[in-house]
Amino acid sequence: MADPNTPLNKIINALRVIVYPIVMVFVFFLFIAPVGLILRLFGYRPLDLRFDKQSKTYWNPSDGPITPDHFKQPD
Amino acid sequence: MRLLGISAFYHDSAAALVVDGQVIAAAEEERLSRSRHDTAFPHKAIAACLAAAGCTLSELDGVVFYEKPVRKFDRLMQTAMAFAPQGVALFSAAAMTWLREKGFLRPLLLRRLRKFHPQFDSAKLFFCDNHIAQAAGAFYPSPFEEAAVLVVDGVGEWATTTLAAGRGNKLEVIEQLKYPHSLGLLYSAFTSYLGFKVNSGEYKLMGLAPYGTPRYAALITDHLIDVKDDGSFHLDMSYFNFGMALGMTSPRFAALFGQPPRQPEQLIAPFHMDVAASIQQVLNDIMIKLAEHAAAKTGLKNLCLTGDVATNSVANGKVQRAMVFDNVWIQPAAGDAAGSLGAALAAYHLMHHLPRNVQQPDGMKGAYLAPSYGPADIEGRLTKLGAKFTVLDDKTLFDKTAATIADGKLIGWFQGGGEFGPRALGNRSILADPRGMTMQQTLNRKIKAREAYRPFAAAVLVEDMRSWFDVNRPSPYLNMTVPVQPDKRAAVPAITHVDGSARLQTVSAETNPRFHALISAFKNLTGCPLLVNTSFNARGAPVAQAPEDAYACFMASAIDVLVIGNCWVVKS
Numbered sequence A: 001m002a003d004p005n006t007p008l009n010k011i012i013n014a015l016r017v018i019v020y021p022i023v024m025v026f027v028f029f030l031f032i033a034p035v036g037l038i039l040r041l042f043g044y045r046p047l048d049l050r051f052d053k054q055s056k057t058y059w060n061p062s063d064g065p066i067t068p069d070h071f072k073q074p075d
Numbered sequence B: 001m002r003l004l005g006i007s008a009f010y011h012d013s014a015a016a017l018v019v020d021g022q023v024i025a026a027a028e029e030e031r032l033s034r035s036r037h038d039t040a041f042p043h044k045a046i047a048a049c050l051a052a053a054g055c056t057l058s059e060l061d062g063v064v065f066y067e068k069p070v071r072k073f074d075r076l077m078q079t080a081m082a083f084a085p086q087g088v089a090l091f092s093a094a095a096m097t098w099l100r101e102k103g104f105l106r107p108l109l110l111r112r113l114r115k116f117h118p119q120f121d122s123a124k125l126f127f128c129d130n131h132i133a134q135a136a137g138a139f140y141p142s143p144f145e146e147a148a149v150l151v152v153d154g155v156g157e158w159a160t161t162t163l164a165a166g167r168g169n170k171l172e173v174i175e176q177l178k179y180p181h182s183l184g185l186l187y188s189a190f191t192s193y194l195g196f197k198v199n200s201g202e203y204k205l206m207g208l209a210p211y212g213t214p215r216y217a218a219l220i221t222d223h224l225i226d227v228k229d230d231g232s233f234h235l236d237m238s239y240f241n242f243g244m245a246l247g248m249t250s251p252r253f254a255a256l257f258g259q260p261p262r263q264p265e266q267l268i269a270p271f272h273m274d275v276a277a278s279i280q281q282v283l284n285d286i287m288i289k290l291a292e293h294a295a296a297k298t299g300l301k302n303l304c305l306t307g308d309v310a311t312n313s314v315a316n317g318k319v320q321r322a323m324v325f326d327n328v329w330i331q332p333a334a335g336d337a338a339g340s341l342g343a344a345l346a347a348y349h350l351m352h353h354l355p356r357n358v359q360q361p362d363g364m365k366g367a368y369l370a371p372s373y374g375p376a377d378i379e380g381r382l383t384k385l386g387a388k389f390t391v392l393d394d395k396t397l398f399d400k401t402a403a404t405i406a407d408g409k410l411i412g413w414f415q416g417g418g419e420f421g422p423r424a425l426g427n428r429s430i431l432a433d434p435r436g437m438t439m440q441q442t443l444n445r446k447i448k449a450r451e452a453y454r455p456f457a458a459a460v461l462v463e464d465m466r467s468w469f470d471v472n473r474p475s476p477y478l479n480m481t482v483p484v485q486p487d488k489r490a491a492v493p494a495i496t497h498v499d500g501s502a503r504l505q506t507v508s509a510e511t512n513p514r515f516h517a518l519i520s521a522f523k524n525l526t527g528c529p530l531l532v533n534t535s536f537n538a539r540g541a542p543v544a545q546a547p548e549d550a551y552a553c554f555m556a557s558a559i560d561v562l563v564i565g566n567c568w569v570v571k572s
Helices: A007-041 B029-033 B043-053 B069-083 B088-100 B102-113 B130-139 B183-193 B202-211 B217-224 B251-257 B270-298 B313-321 B336-351 B375-385 B394-406 B439-448 B462-468 B486-491 B513-526 B547-556
Strands: B002-007 B014-019 B022-028 B062-065 B125-127 B146-152 B159-167 B170-178 B225-227 B233-235 B302-306 B327-330 B388-391 B411-414 B428-432 B457-461 B480-483 B501-507 B530-535 B561-564 B567-570
Touching: A007 B069, A007 B088, B002 B043, B002 B336, B014 B043, B014 B336, B022 B029, B022 B043, B022 B336, B029 B043, B062 B102, B062 B336, B069 B088, B069 B102, B088 B102, B102 B125, B125 B336, B130 B146, B130 B159, B130 B170, B130 B302, B130 B336, B146 B270, B159 B183, B159 B270, B170 B270, B170 B336, B183 B202, B183 B233, B183 B251, B183 B270, B202 B270, B202 B313, B217 B225, B217 B251, B217 B270, B225 B270, B270 B302, B270 B313, B302 B313, B313 B327, B313 B480, B313 B501, B375 B388, B375 B547, B375 B567, B394 B411, B394 B428, B394 B513, B394 B561, B411 B547, B428 B439, B439 B530, B457 B462, B457 B513, B462 B501, B501 B513, B513 B530, B547 B561
Parallel strands: B002 B062, B062 B125, B146 B302, B302 B327, B411 B561, B457 B501
Antiparallel strands: B002 B014, B014 B022, B146 B159, B159 B170, B225 B233, B388 B567, B411 B428, B428 B530, B457 B530, B480 B501, B561 B567
16 A cells, blocks of 8 residues: 655645645536526525525425335435 | 444544344444544444454444435535535535545445455445434434434434434434524534534533523524424524535624624623523523424324434423423434434334334443443553552442542542443543532533533432432433422532533433442432532543543543542552
C-alpha cells in the first residue's frame, strides 16, 4: 500500500484541499444553481418550505409498509 | 440468528450485536477509541461486540448500516437546489465529504468489514432507513407488546419526526415530518445562538433554562415555528441558515430577539437565560402535543420515545407527567448510537419476520452492554499501571465506599460492563454526597471544569423514589427530569436544580445489584437513599471504558478514591 506521507502524496493531498472546493464551486454555479432556479421557475419545490398558518397539519403520510426489500439497497 | 448493526460517519459511531432477537452487546466507538463523538467506522466497537458473543464476522448472518446514504445524498442535492444561488459554502463542504467517503458507502463499508474477514460476503450487507432503525431501537427492546413510537431528532435521511406503531414484531410508520422542519435543528439553532457548540452544547442550554423566564416563548411560536394542534410544525426558514450556510441562524433571527448571538466566552446574561427558558418551554409544549397526537392516532396506551430530542430529560419528564400515555419508555442511547441497535433489530423482525420476545423490565440489560473486565484482569491491569490498591470483600467495599462518600470525598466507581449511550448509570460514574451545600460547585469546578450552574443527576434506590421525588414510575436511564419532593429539597442541594427539579436514575437490585448495595450502605449510614451520579470523565473526554481510562482520569483529577471491581485504589 502506498505511504500517504511521501512528498508526492503530501503534494497531491494539498492540491486536493485547494482544487476540490474550487471544483465544487464550479459545479454549484454551473449545474446546481441553474437547474435549481429553472426548476423553481416552473413550479418545482425541492423542499416543502410552506409556512401556512391556515393549514390544519404538516404531517406527511408514510411511504408504505416496510418490506424485506427495504434493507437490500442503500437507496 | 446473529445480526450486527452499525452507525458511523455522522456522530457517535457505534455497533450493536443482536442474537436471536436479544441485544447481546453494544458499544459506542468513542469510549473505546477515546475520541469524543467519534464518527469513524466503529472498528473497536465491532471487535468488542464480536468478542462478547464469541464469534467472528464470517459467522454473522448480516451487517446492517443505520441509514440509506443515497437518500441522504438526495437531500443534499434537493437542499442545494432549493436555496441556490445561496448555499455554495455548505454545498461545497458537504459534497467534499460525499466525494471522500459517503458517496461510495457500500464499497467503503465492505472494505472496512473485510479487515475483520477478507471473504465477507457483500450480500450480507444491508441498509435501514435511519428513522426506521431508530423506531425499531426504541420499540423492540421496550417492555411493551404494543406501543406508539415517536422519533424526534435533527434529521435522518429526510425525516425529522416519525410517528410509528409497534405491535408484536411488526412496526408500521404512520406519518413523518421532513427536513428542514426539525425540532432537533430548532433546538440546536438556539444552542448556537446562545454561544454553545451544536451537537454537544444542547445539555448546557437545557441546564440554563430553569434560571430564566420564558418571556420569548410567544415570539418563537409567532415567528419561528408554526405548530398545529396535532403537534406537526414547520419552521420559517428565513430565520435559519442551516439549509444554505454553515451556521445555524440568519441575521433575521438575531434581529427578532434584538441581540447578536452570544460569543462562547461572553458572560451569560439574564437575556440568555430567558431565551433558553423560552425554547425549552416551546419544546416541552410541542413534545406533549406530539404525544397527544400519537395517542389519538394509534389508540395505544404505551409510548416509546427516541431520537436526539429524546435525550432532553426536561421535555421527557413533561411528556411522562402529562399522563397522555399510561407508560413511557425512552431508549437510553437515543440518537445515532441506538440507530445501530435498531438497524439490527429491524432487520431481524422486519426483514426476516422473526418473532419478538418482550422482556421485563426491558431488553436493554440496564444498558450495561459495553465490555466488562474480570477481577484478575482488573488487578493485572492495575498492577501494570503501578497503582496502589487493596482488594476488599463486597461488604467491606460497600461500607467503606459509603463512609468515604459521607465524609465528603469523591469516588470514581467502576463496575461491570460499560454503559451504552451518553450517560453513566452507575458502572462508570463519579459519586458524591448529595447533602453538601458546596458539592455541586466542587464537582463542576474540580472535576468537570464546566459552568458552575450545571446540575448533577441523582441515583436513588427505586424503593425510595416516591418519598424523595414526585414520580410514579421508575426511571432507570437518567433520561427524565422530575420535581424533588418539596420537603426534601433542602436536604439534597447538590442534585436539586434551581427550579426544584432533578435528573433521576432509579436503581434496582435486579438491574444493578452492586450499585444498589452501595446506595443502600449510604442510606444505612446517613438516612439518605441517593447519591450524586455524574459520568466518569474529565471535561471533553469520553466516559471511561477500560480500567486504564478510569485510572488516568483518577490520577489527573481531584477524585479521592477509585473503586474498580473490588479494588480500592488510592493516590499515594
